[in-house]
Each structure stands twice: as structure tokens, then as C-alpha cells.
Amino acid sequence: MVQQTVAADAVVKKSRFPKSVPFIIGNEAAERFSFYGMRSILTLFLVKQFFNPTGSAALSQQADAHANKLNHLFVMVAYALPFVGGMVADWFTGKYKLILYISMVYCLGHLLLSMFDTSLGGFEFGMLVVAIGAGGIKSCVSANVGDQFDASNQDLLSKIYGWFYFSINAGSMLSTIAIPITYRLYGPKWAFGIPGILMALATLIFFLGRKLYVKVPPQGVNRNNLVFITFYALTHIGQRRPGESLLDVAKGPFDPEKVEGMKAVYRVMAVFFFALAFWAVWDQCLSEWTLYAAKSDRNINLGFTSFVIDPGSVSTFNTVFLMIFIVLFNYGLYPFLDKLGLKTTPLRRLGTGLILTALSFVVIAFTHNSIEHGGTPSIWWQILAFMILSAAEVLVSITGLEYAYTHSPKSMKSTMTGLWLLVVSFGNLITAVVNSFIEGGGWWARNLKGANYEWFFVIFIGVFVVAFLFISPRLKERNYITDPYVDNQVIADTHQL
Incomplete structure (x- = not known):
């Protein structure tokens, strides 16, 4: 009973x-x-x-x-x-x-x-x-x-x-x-x-x-947020005492715990900055790349069947590769590398993802060059570029979201998600500005003609990669999941990329 x-x-x-x-x-x-x-x-x-x-x-x-x-x-x-x-x-x-x-x-x-x-x-x-x-x-x-x-x-x-x-x-x-x-x-x-x-x-x-x-x-207007605290700190910078950080000045009028949380936000934003290079180019696979696909040989022959793929449908491969790589990386690659002693830290993933992003644009550059010289390259080259870019997306985008969650206090997690989406926005703004310059003619139109457009972004990403190699070892990290109680003043510098 x-x-x-x-x-x-x-x-x-x-x-x-x-x-x-x-x-x-x-x-x-x-x-x-x-x-x-x-x-x-x-x-x-x-x-x-x-x-x-x-x-x-x-x-x-x-x-x-x-x-x-x-x-x-x-x-x-x-x-x-x-x-x-x-x-x-x-x-x-x-x-x-x-x-x-x-x-x-x-x-x-x-x-x-x-x-x-x-x-x-x-x-x-x-x-x-x-x-x-x-x-x-x-x-x-x-x-x-x-x-x-x-x-x-x-x-x-x-x-x-x-x-x-x-x-x-x-x-x-x-x-x-x-x-x-x-x-x-x-x-x-x-x-x-x-x-x-x-x-x-x-x-x-x-x-x-x-x-x-x-x-x-x-809940009504919450003054203890990123915008209000940052604005107050910047407008009262003269009241900062020796040894204090810029945000410490806001600890009187605002909740001190929230101010400390804002410090974590800015630490994570330093990592987000490098993701700008990724987001400045990722959305081009749904814009520029579709134009190249329209001028490529889009015959897909799988042996048992063949068909012609529409230019706008090529991006479907991104979704397919993405879902495969998420499983493959999380359950195969990451554990395998960890066993070899090559710990796959978030910063290492981010850096590798940026390199793969540049590599995908190298592939597209050769495709674009072929088109400019009257060729009709196989769409399989663009599918290869999508495969590389999808791997980069797992390493940069998903890692970035994970980093935002683990390296921000509980009260700041929604803010960090919003800031991550702002990085996507600013990345697309960079690309829009570059295309605006090309549209206007002059130096940009002459020098970014054809595949030079892709090579420009390869160099652009390369600058971020080099800067990342120098700066990432000096980035201060605090994982709020594994180490939620460590005081902000004793955070050690990380020495792992």
C-alpha cells in the first residue's frame, strides 16, 4: 500500500x-x-x-x-x-x-x-x-x-x-x-x-x-540599468576618486550590486567587439552571395537525382550544416580536443571562428573572380563556403551567446542578449556603409570591383584576428556559473586563448 x-x-x-x-x-x-x-x-x-x-x-x-x-x-x-x-x-x-x-x-x-x-x-x-x-x-x-x-x-x-x-x-x-x-x-x-x-x-x-x-x-522604469548607470558615470567623471573605476562613481545614486554587474557587461562587450568582424560579413550570405549564385552553374547532381537550385535557396545549406555541426562539435570535436589537452575555451573558439569566416570569403573571392572573367563556377564552391561559414557560426555565434550568459550576473543576462543583437546590428551597418561607398563610385568602386570586395573583408577580418591574438590573453574573465561568489577585485587575468 x-x-x-x-x-x-x-x-x-x-x-x-x-x-x-x-x-x-x-x-x-x-x-x-x-x-x-x-x-x-x-x-x-x-x-x-x-x-x-x-x-x-x-x-x-x-x-x-x-x-x-x-x-x-x-x-x-x-x-x-x-x-x-x-x-x-x-x-x-x-x-x-x-x-x-x-x-x-x-x-x-x-x-x-x-x-x-x-x-x-x-x-x-x-x-x-x-x-x-x-x-x-x-x-x-x-x-x-x-x-x-x-x-x-x-x-x-x-x-x-x-x-x-x-x-x-x-x-x-x-x-x-x-x-x-x-x-x-x-x-x-x-x-x-x-x-x-x-x-x-x-x-x-x-x-x-x-x-x-x-x-x-x-515592472515600471528601472533606473538600475546599463543606459542610466553609464550616463551618470560619464557625466560625473570628475567625482571619481583615485583607484576607482569609471563606474564606481555611480555607486551612491544606484544599487552598488547593479553597478558591479555593469562592469561584467563591459568586460563581455570587449569580447563582443571582436564578433563585429563576423557579423559584418555573415549576413552577406543572404545578400551578396545570392547574386553570385544567380550567375553560377546551379545544377546539383547527386547521382540518384539531379536538379537546378534557385539562387535564394542556396542558403538552405547553412541551416543544414549548422544543425550537423552543432551536434558534431558539442559531442565529438570539443570532447576530443579536450582529451588531447587542447581545451576549447570560449576565446579559442571565437578566434578559430574568425579565421574560418575569413576562409569562407577566400572561397567566395575565387568564385566571384571567375564570374567577373566570364566563367560560370559550380555552385558546389558556394556550398563549400557555406559549410565553412556554418562551422564559423557555431564557433562565434553560439559561443558568443554562451559567453554572454556565463560571464554576466543573473540580473544582467537579458541585457547581454540585447547587446549581442546590437553587435549583429553594428556589423550590418559596417557592410551597409561599405556598399554605400561603392554605390557612390570613386575610389571605393574602382578598388573594390569584382573579387576585391571579398579580399577587402578578408583583410578586415584579418585585422580583427591579429588584434584578438594580442588582446585576448589580457581580457579579464569571470564565469558567474562556475564561480558566482568571487569578488570582482580579485579576478585574475586569463592566459588561455
């Missing part, structure tokens, strides 16, 4: 997924389909429809640069706004209301893209609205997942984030296959309209779960 009671208690106490979870997962898959679907054809469409509709070789460089600039400015806005959206949700609206209302704005943006496929001004406005929608909800959606769990089912949190990540990749992979085909067969209205329909579906799915969500209410 006692054994039956114990068994019954075990059944009762078994962790269960919140009923709201399917709505969140479905919403994320549909939203990512809409975002990556429209991006898969964006640069190709802008060139063909607005900037070089006749395919003139004389206009090619400026037209490509103009389209690339708009694409990267779009991404810049989309990744700059999560930091703002997170604060608005935490201070004023709560996550549920912000996600719902901004999702409606998101849908409007997609509608504008579909409506103004022959009007550049209207289309650019649609891009801005989509960027506001995508960026406004980005930081809140993933945080909303965690809000659904409590002490009774915390053990399932890692599993749900696994499904959450799966939904992101499933949505993006399906869209990068389907939307370029739709664009080729049915034109831009449907190609931009279908992502809009999927975003409307995402909004509906999210709304249908409204009675099941755990809704954390807004």
Missing part, C-alpha cells in the same frame, strides 16, 4: 510542459518562415526590379551595391530594436501585449512589400515596417518561453528551448526552399505575400493561446 502511494505521488509530481508551449512554438516557426522567406529573395528582387532591370553590365556594380546596402540596413534596424523592445516590454507593456501589437505591425509590413512591388518608395517603407516588427518582438519571444515555467517544471526548460531552436531552423529552412521557387514561378507579389500570410498565421496562433500564457506584468 505504501509503495502504491509513493508511486502515485511520483506520477502527480512528474513535470509537464505548460499548455501554452505549442502556441509559442507554432508562432515562432511561422514568424521565422516569414522573415527568412522574404530575405531569401530580397537582394535579387531589388536588383532585378528597381536597380538594374535590363541586366546592364555597366550598372551591375552600383546596382548590386545599392541592393546590398538596403538589405544590410534592413537587418541593422531589425537587430537594433530588440534592445529597445525588451525595455519597453519590461517597463511599460509586458511581453504579451508587445508581441501581439508589434506582430500586427509586422503583418502590415509584409502587406506593404506585396502591394508595392513596383514602387521603390513604398517597398522601402514596407522593409522598414517589417524590420520594426521583427526587431520589436525578437527579445520578448524567447524570454516569453522561460516565463511559462516555474519550479515544478524547470527541468523541462532546456528541452523546450531545444524545440524552440528547432522551430526556428525548420521555419527558415522551409522558407528558403519554397519562397525562391514561388518567386521564379509566380512573381514577387506571391513571393512576398506568402511570408505575410505566414506572419498573419503566426499572430493568430499566438493570440489563440492568450488564456494559457503566464503573463509577467511590466
Whole structure:
């Protein structure tokens, strides 16, 4: 009888997924389909429809640069706004209301893209609205997942984030296959309209779960944050005492513990700086690379079948390689190297990732050079570049997120995620500026013609790599997971790359 009671208690106490979870997962898959679907054809469409509709070789460089600039400015806005959206949700609206209302704005943006496929001004406005929608909800959606769990089912949190990540990749992979085909067969209205329909579906799915969500209410304006503390410290720098750090001046008006947390934020930001080199080039695989794919031999022969792949669909290989490498690196490569005594520290991963990023651009440089000299290189070369870039993404992007989480105090983890997305934004701003210079002609257009464009970014990344080799051994680290109680004043310099 006692054994039956114990068994019954075990059944009762078994962790269960919140009923709201399917709505969140479905919403994320549909939203990512809409975002990556429209991006898969964006640069190709802008060139063909607005900037070089006749395919003139004389206009090619400026037209490509103009389209690339708009694409990267779009991404810049989309990744700059999560930091703002997170604060608005935490201070004023709560996550549920912000996600719902901004999702409606998101849908409007997609509608504008579909409506103004022959009007550049209207289309650019649609891009801005989509960027506001995508960026406004980005930081809140993933945080909303965690809000659904409590002490009774915390053990399932890692599993749900696994499904959450799966939904992101499933949505993006399906869209990068389907939307370029739709664009080729049915034109831009449907190609931009279908992502809009999927975003409307995402909004509906999210709304249908409204009675099941755990809704954390807004907490009001919190003065103890990065913006307020930093501003105060900079405007009162004259009050700093000998031996104090710049931020210590804010310990009177602000919570001293929060000020110490800000020091951790700036330490991590020093590492984030080097990731700028990665993000300045990664999104080019969804912009510049699609233009090269359109001029390559896109015949795929697998022996048992053959087909011609659409230019915008080549980025699907990124998702495939990424999912393979995540498993391979975490369960094979990292443990193997650790056993050999080559400890795979976050900084070593980051440095290696930057080198691989440069190598992927070396491959693309040779491809671009072949195109410029009248050749039609095999698309397999671009697939090779995607494979190398995907490995770099695991080493830089995923490691960066891990580093942000482990090296920041609990109260600062959301801030660090927002700052990481800002790095993505600034990286795309760098690329947009370079393309703006090329578009304007002059020195940039003459010297970055053809494959010189890729070689410029190879050198750009190389400068960051060299700087990283000198600076990384001197970066101060504190892992708040393994060493949460060590005082900030006794942090030792790390001597491992």
C-alpha cells in the first residue's frame, strides 16, 4: 500500500510542459518562415526590379551595391530594436501585449512589400515596417518561453528551448526552399505575400493561446540599468576618486550590486567587439552571395537525382550544416580536443571562428573572380563556403551567446542578449556603409570591383584576428556559473586563448 502511494505521488509530481508551449512554438516557426522567406529573395528582387532591370553590365556594380546596402540596413534596424523592445516590454507593456501589437505591425509590413512591388518608395517603407516588427518582438519571444515555467517544471526548460531552436531552423529552412521557387514561378507579389500570410498565421496562433500564457506584468522604469548607470558615470567623471573605476562613481545614486554587474557587461562587450568582424560579413550570405549564385552553374547532381537550385535557396545549406555541426562539435570535436589537452575555451573558439569566416570569403573571392572573367563556377564552391561559414557560426555565434550568459550576473543576462543583437546590428551597418561607398563610385568602386570586395573583408577580418591574438590573453574573465561568489577585485587575468 505504501509503495502504491509513493508511486502515485511520483506520477502527480512528474513535470509537464505548460499548455501554452505549442502556441509559442507554432508562432515562432511561422514568424521565422516569414522573415527568412522574404530575405531569401530580397537582394535579387531589388536588383532585378528597381536597380538594374535590363541586366546592364555597366550598372551591375552600383546596382548590386545599392541592393546590398538596403538589405544590410534592413537587418541593422531589425537587430537594433530588440534592445529597445525588451525595455519597453519590461517597463511599460509586458511581453504579451508587445508581441501581439508589434506582430500586427509586422503583418502590415509584409502587406506593404506585396502591394508595392513596383514602387521603390513604398517597398522601402514596407522593409522598414517589417524590420520594426521583427526587431520589436525578437527579445520578448524567447524570454516569453522561460516565463511559462516555474519550479515544478524547470527541468523541462532546456528541452523546450531545444524545440524552440528547432522551430526556428525548420521555419527558415522551409522558407528558403519554397519562397525562391514561388518567386521564379509566380512573381514577387506571391513571393512576398506568402511570408505575410505566414506572419498573419503566426499572430493568430499566438493570440489563440492568450488564456494559457503566464503573463509577467511590466515592472515600471528601472533606473538600475546599463543606459542610466553609464550616463551618470560619464557625466560625473570628475567625482571619481583615485583607484576607482569609471563606474564606481555611480555607486551612491544606484544599487552598488547593479553597478558591479555593469562592469561584467563591459568586460563581455570587449569580447563582443571582436564578433563585429563576423557579423559584418555573415549576413552577406543572404545578400551578396545570392547574386553570385544567380550567375553560377546551379545544377546539383547527386547521382540518384539531379536538379537546378534557385539562387535564394542556396542558403538552405547553412541551416543544414549548422544543425550537423552543432551536434558534431558539442559531442565529438570539443570532447576530443579536450582529451588531447587542447581545451576549447570560449576565446579559442571565437578566434578559430574568425579565421574560418575569413576562409569562407577566400572561397567566395575565387568564385566571384571567375564570374567577373566570364566563367560560370559550380555552385558546389558556394556550398563549400557555406559549410565553412556554418562551422564559423557555431564557433562565434553560439559561443558568443554562451559567453554572454556565463560571464554576466543573473540580473544582467537579458541585457547581454540585447547587446549581442546590437553587435549583429553594428556589423550590418559596417557592410551597409561599405556598399554605400561603392554605390557612390570613386575610389571605393574602382578598388573594390569584382573579387576585391571579398579580399577587402578578408583583410578586415584579418585585422580583427591579429588584434584578438594580442588582446585576448589580457581580457579579464569571470564565469558567474562556475564561480558566482568571487569578488570582482580579485579576478585574475586569463592566459588561455
